[in-house]
Amino acid sequence: MASTSAYTQWASLPDDEITTNYVETTLSAVPDDLWVAAAACLDRAVNNTEVQESLLKLGISRTERVIQRCQDTLASEETEAPDTIHNSLVEYFVNSPIDARLCNIRSILLQRLDRLNTYVEMEKSALESGDTGVEDDVDEWEDDPWADGTAGSSTSTTDTRTKSSPQLPVSLSSFLLGDIVRLACELASLEAFSALHILFKRHGPVLWPFRFVILENIPEHIHPSLYNFLLPSYSPATNSEPTMISEPWRMQPDFVEARQCQSALQESNLALDQVHTVDGVGYEAHHLLLSDDELSTWYKNRVNRVIHSSGMIDIALAIVQHGASQGIPGLDELGEELSLLSRLVYDAPQADEMDDDWTLARWYSLEPLAVVHAYLAHSTPGSLAEDISRLVMPYLYVLEARAERAGSPDPSLPTRILYEYILSAPLEKAAVIFEASKPTLPPAQRLIRDDEDIARLALACLYGSDSLDEWSTMSRIFECLPAWDISRDDDNDEDVADTTVASLGTFVKPSIMHPCSTPSELLILFKPLSLSSLSRALDILDVHLESGEIFSRWSVPAPLRWFLQSNGDINEQRSWANRMARRAGGQQDQLNTQEDWEWLLEDMLKLTGKGDNGLKGAFGLLSRDEVTRIFLSGLLSTGKFDIAKAILRSPRNKIDLDANTIEDICISCFHELYDNASSGNYKIGDMKLAYDCLDIPRSSNRLVKEKQFVEATSRISSFNVQSRPGIPISPIEIRLTKDRLSLISRVLSSNNDAYKHTEVILDLSYKLGFAEDVVAEVKVLAMLADTALQAEDFERAYENSERMVDIVFKLRASSELDADDPRIHEVTEVCWIACFQLGRQPEFEELGKRMLLLGRALELCPAEKLHDVLTAWQRLENEDIQNREERMTHRRSGTAAVSSPRKLVDSSLPINVASTLRARLQDFHMPSPPLLSTPDAAALASRTFKSVAANFPFGHRGRSQLSETDDTGSHRSTSTRRTEGEDVSAHATRVLSKGIGWLIGADEE
Template identity: 25%
Template sequence: MDFTWWCDHILAIVNRSGVVMLIDILSGSIVPEEDHAYFLPVLERALKYKGCVFLLASQSSKEGDALHVGSTEELHQTDWIIEDRPNQFHLSRFLWHLVSFTEKTVPEMYSILISKKKYQSALDFADSHRLDKDEVLKSQWLNSSHGVNEIKNILSNIKDKNFVLSECIDRIGVTEDAVKALLDYGLRITDHHKFSEVDDDNSSKVWNLRLARLQILQFRDRLETYLGINMGRFSVQEYSKFRIMPVNEAAISLAESGKIGALNLLFKRHPYSLSLFMLEILAAIPETVPVQMYGQLLPGRSPPSGFAVRQDDWVECEKMVHFINASVKNHDILIQVKTEPFVKHFHGFSWPSIDELSNWYTNRARVMDDFSGQLDNCLSLLEFALRKGISELQPFHHDVLYLNQIIYSNDDDSEMGFSMNLAKWLELSDYEKFKFLLKGVKEENVTERLHNRAIPFLCEKFRKVSLLGNVTVSDCTNRNIEESFLVRWLKDTSEENRLDICLVVIEEGCRNFQSNDYFKTEVEAADCALQCIYLSTVLDKWSTMAAILSKVSQIQDGASQVEDLERRLKIAEGHIEAGRLLAFYQVPKPLNFFLGAQSDEKGVKQIIRLILSKFIRRQPSRSDSEWASMWRDMQYLREKAFPFLDREYILTEFCRGLLKAGKFSLARNYLKGTSSVALASEKAESLVIQAAREYFFSASSLSCSEIWKARECLNLYPSSGNVKAEADIIDALTAKLPNLGVNILPMQFRQIKDPMEIIKMAITNQSGAYFHVDELIEVARLLGLRSADDISAVEEAIAREAAVSGDLQLAFDLCLGLARKGHGTVWDLCAAIARGPALDNMDVDSRKQLLGFALSHCDEESIGELLHAWKDLDMQGQCEILMISTETNPSKFSVEGSSLNSLPNQSFQNILDVNGCFQEFDGIGDDNQDVHLQKARDVLSIVAKTLAIGDRTDWASILTENGKVLSFAASQLPWLIELSKKGEHHRKISTGKQYLNIRTQAVVTILCWLARNGFAPRDNLIASLAESIMEPPVTEEEDIMGCSYLLNLVDAFNGVEIIEEQLKIRKDYQEICSIMSVGMAYSLLHNSGLKTDPSHRRELLKRRFKEKHASPSSDDMDKLGKVQSSFWREWKLKLEAQKRLTEHSRALEKIIPGVETERFLSRDSIYIENVVISLIESVKLERKHILKDILKLVDTYDLNCTERCYCVT
């Protein structure tokens, strides 16, 4: 069979059947199979160690008989099965085989024994193998209870002193005695390194031992302190924390838990360590703890004396201090090595300064009040501080004491009911504290409260500052000077409208200034009284205000001698009476309103008007005596309160109120003025008009009483023009307009901005209303439409309504008048009437007048249409003039067979309005249509050459398409042609400003018709017109006009013939010169403007005749010489020669009347000499001025009469 050492004292035996037995060779017993702890270590160790480890691998018999080495995972699996479920498997079920052998060394076996805590076996093993026993003792100590016996038996036998010392420092026994024994043993083993015994030993090991001794001393002191504060009760956990905790933190923890006794003990045992943290520790005491419980701990002005501290150890010396300061940097170590004697000798005792103590007590008191609300505790704290000598807290103590008095006041009548903590109280200013002392006072207890609390507080805090006396009324409520608390409180009280309290205080303060501290001076009291009454906004305490002033006015010493103060008092008295009056008239205002009234003049005026308005509305209505009393009150108000208001304004508003109240007779008297003020007539008139308007516009009907009142108002000034205008409006609305069927209420009239709307309403309200032209115009005048433009607008509205209603005759009459007035907006109606049907008294001139007016005022879009209509009327007018002048009828000359012949009475307007294309010949058969068209075309060809419009030359189509052209060509044109051919019509007729003969007028009419319809006139027609114009007698302007007509001739030589004919028939010199000038201009224009258009030639003619009789310039002559045709040059030279002869003949006739100019010009020398000699003889005796002309004449004709002329000269 197989066998191996399973562990140190167990042998594993395996038989052939696979049964494994573990035999403990020490006891000789078989290890039970259930003890799986013997199997697990070896199975685990097999994978970790190399070498000779006896390891058995097993395999379940169920899997086969073959034995093989299992894998590592299988071994682990086997371990797990054996460890977790050992009872489920039996070792006999596994097959085993040897894997390897291993061996154990002596140290390994020694370590195994120690780890197995077989300390005796380990000691024996150490003895047998001569090993160090410290390892066994250390393990035994570490696994012991660390009691006193263990210290004696185990720890004391350990040779490793570092281990022993660390255990003395770090190990805490389970009992008090064990802890003390450990600490004492630590002190014993460190006592061998004193500075006196070991000289010059500066090794780190020695210093570390000394540091360890300091730690042990500190832990022993802490143990004693811990046992003291816990009254002998020991707890390992609590002590372990306490001994390493900074002592100040421990003290704070005790303070927070309210353990005052323990805290007191801590302060006694560690006074030097806690001195720096004393205030912090005391502040940690709960605020609810009564101060009496820890009063002995509270610091005083100086530190206490006589602290009991243990005797110094040898290590607590100066050398150790230097070492610690130089080498130890660990904060925790520093805390553990600074024992109380150490701190005492080398740090001393620290005590807070007075300021620090004062601040701490102050903050502590505030915190106590904030967190607990126990003001008594705060007060007790401060009393302890004062007893301990901190007198600097005296003011703060007083503040807390005053607050305590306020809160715990026992006044039965007090109504304060407020909460105030100390922090808020201290944040208050001294004045606010003063106010709190007087909070809730009434008239009955204000004096007592002042004497008992407020005045003492005032005297303690501040000295009162005297007020400046030279202060005006206007700034009595807004000054930047110091005031006593009492004055400020009185002002605040007056702002709360508690004037009764102010009265009591001022009355008490004015009794005796020497015996009380209310007011410093009499001036201060008086000024305070003034400020109080002006700061109050009460509206019903006028008697109280007067009483306050009366108390001040009784002062005799000093105050009455201040002039400014007296003035202010008088002003205040006047303001009080004025306020009483405003309240009486139901317009109450606070007294301070009067101080700033001057800056709000508008508001004051509104108040005056409001007083009057409310006085008027009172029922029953006021009598004349009450109105008179009110007038006196208004004067008093102006004098005492509102001196900046004008007297005239007051009278104006008062009169306005009388008028509104219906007191017309009383208003008449006041409007004339009073003894103190007079009212200007213009303002009085304006007042009357305004009042009348208010009455009138407030009328609910046209027959109510307000209408009568409005009339009565206006009757106060019946002669005024403005008043009469208002009365006219009332008459128009109440009388005139209702007669026209228009009822407009005054309020409706007020909303109508333009009175013209009312007129239009009257015109259109009833059918036929437009007939009443005069009445409508009268209403318009009453309504203020009095200007010529306004009347024209009214007539226009009437005319339009008449036209809409079909009364064209009235519309025509009105439009004709409006056209004469130049009322341009009616142009459209004028145009419509002018183009409408015939009316009585409407002739062509009237139509033309209306159309001409419409043309001069119409818009751009209507110009063309109206111009055509005007031309039609002009043509009709010309024909009618010719008919009247010649007493002929166009029908006698119309084309034979035309339907117009059967309409002898047809008007020219109807003829001109024909729009049919061929409707006038509807009664003619188709066979004769061409004949009649040919006749009309023949008549037209007499005066027209061809069409001027485009390329259209087919007159037949024009005649058939345009009925107007055909009608005129068939009816009027033959008649006009006949008139233009008759030469006996030489008398001139009037057409506007021109006077033309009948023949000329007929030609002009034909030309106008041709031009309008686009026909080009023949030259003989134009020449006929020019001859008619230039027919003597003629003016220069008529010659120019005739020349302008001649320029339109196609054949210019026809013009030459006409001009030469005029030269032959004219006898007058001026006319001859005029026609010659025209002829020369005509020739010049034809040469220079031969190829220009007619408009250009007209411009040339116009510019030419501006030069009148100026001779042609050299440029003109040169231009004339360059013309291709020589006819115009020769003809012009001929005309110039004729003109020179004419001028010469004119000069001869002027010198020698009755001379035969032909013989002179033919140079008949005998005749010329005889005439000149006889002329000389006739002037010998007269010495006339013509002798120079005679001499010139003699020289011109080379006569031998020079000597006679000189003799005569």
């Protein structure tokens, strides 16, 4: 009853109410060993270490008698053979299952007691070091106003643990019942290394096969010094991993823990107690010791995993350093690489936001030059020299040492890679390196210690650069170069200089296969140069730098290699001089005064001369006169004519050019401005600049003609002449027109009233370049007359025809011209056709003027055209006779004559014209035969006129159809005449021509 009551009370008692006093008084009094050991001690696992210890000790003490019985049984066998002992135990356990169960319980309780002692030690260690693996909970307020008043008052009087003891990341009950390997992995992941160390020390034999599993649970970012007790080491004696030394709680195992007893218990086929997981189930175990190669591989894999997961190179390096300190082979080179990589990641300057993901694979893939670039990628000019000394040079020396260890020593490797970096670095960084290598510095402080190497590197860097705006940096580099005191022969020096410049120019000249020379390629060219040639190359560099600064000053920078390329190319120099004169002038905020332009001229002239070292400047192939002409052209192209006049007329005039040359330059600039003008109005835009440009030199006939042509262009534009429908004619079209008289025709065609302004049109022709051209004047008058005729303005047409006739007769009467002069024939042809065209128009009611015009046509036309003119004359004569008869009839009848709308021929035809006509007719013996009255004669005259005047297309406005007068004075339509059969018309023409030919004395076939 007592035991039943105690069991019931024990089963209903909560874990937190169990006290050591209850264990010592109540449980100890229960006589049933199995119940106490199994129900009370084995089935209960509390979190109070003192209570748990009392339970475990009580349970173990209740199993002491069964151990004695087992030993007595074995003693009765009187044998020490293992098999006999094993069989005896199996038989005993089968016959005494309670004792077998007690033995099993004892082994479990002993393990729990060991774990309890370990847990207590872990707590003590955590209290001393503060390492619990978890963050300490924030202390609650003692007077928390939100508390319910029960939490603080429910403290068990049986809980004797110190409240200040820090809690481990695992509870005592879990620690006692859990898989110890899993517990170790949990402590490793929670970084509770002090507890983990104690766990390995006390339970090493169990945990050691799973050491690598536990290591994998340690976060990769943790420094290895915190868990170095767990990292594998190396034993040179065995050339493998040594066995871990542990300190178990019990040096001698208990009877029930012996192998024979445990084996007997397993073979007794009894249902034994298993209240916790078998240690290590589900984890990969490594019972064998790792060899040296396996250890090296493990460390390398660990390093790769650390870098891949966390990117912490310093942690990886610390792991390798620990392995190397343990003597593990094959880690020295890895440690060396990680040390260099660590310098790159942690010691080298970095960007504000580091986005580089460095891994060993990436590091191994880099060439040495790429590594140097990575070291110095974010170095500033102020830190570059120091970064090279503390980061780059140690790396290069490591490479040299490796090459030597590999059996292929390369003493030049550090300098070679450093030179490659300098050649590929920006000029600003290169300048810093050259400044840290000045010959004036102590050798130990110089990055580059060879003076000739400095010179070659500088030449290669500068001539291989494409920079256009770093002239101050280039000058800094030049100032760092050595100056050798070398005696030279002048002639030989000049030859060496020319040869050096020529060879450099050929080398850097771009081609399709080799568009640009790199600094590395140029260094190859400079390497074989002797000290003397190298010094001369520096003299050349000095001249080129000065020229480059001048170019940059005037906004026409060129890469330094251009000065080599253009050294023997006069066209390239001329092109750049033009660019300099024009682009510098285009900087409106730069050249606004006479002094500025004079300064530009001084610099341009300076580039044509030779320096003290006998080397030519950038324009050395151009003469001073040519450069001055280029300068003046550039000045004029900007339109700053006031400055140009001031310079040309200044007492200190630096433009040493004759008047004709200045005039040529001004006219050339005028043509450029004229051709670029978008409007012909010479009051605005480029046309105004072109017009004003002609006022710069002293006036001359040539300049006056050009100005008149500008005025003519402006006037043509004012008449809205179009090149295509809707598009006004441009100035350049006007200037490129070969037959400028056609421009007059286009003016007359494009404006209905233009023909009325005879003097304006004539003045326009004069300004177009025909001021003293009589032929052109006659043609213009003919165009005016034809345009007036088209507009049926017969009076103006007559006036222009009379004016044309006067000019022709004066020209024919001139003693200065020969009668066979082609100009006389040309103006005569134009004149008689114009007179004939107007004289034969029936709508022109001034009969006298028409007869006068036809008379002029008869007088001027060639003999083969007389029959055409006489036909028209016959019609007018018949009309005149009819008018006379009508007047006489009215006079005889006494009736007042009605005024005829047409004037009589004798009242309008001048005596000289009539006598001339009479004389020509008498010479030809022509009494005006009726045969000449054919209407086709007028058409023939019209075609003849058009063929002669083909060079000046008249306007085609006015009447759409003209009428002609037949022999009786009546009118017939020309369209009717055109509908006659071709055979009749052709036959009449042949008969008429044959008759006229006979009349004028032509040879008859």
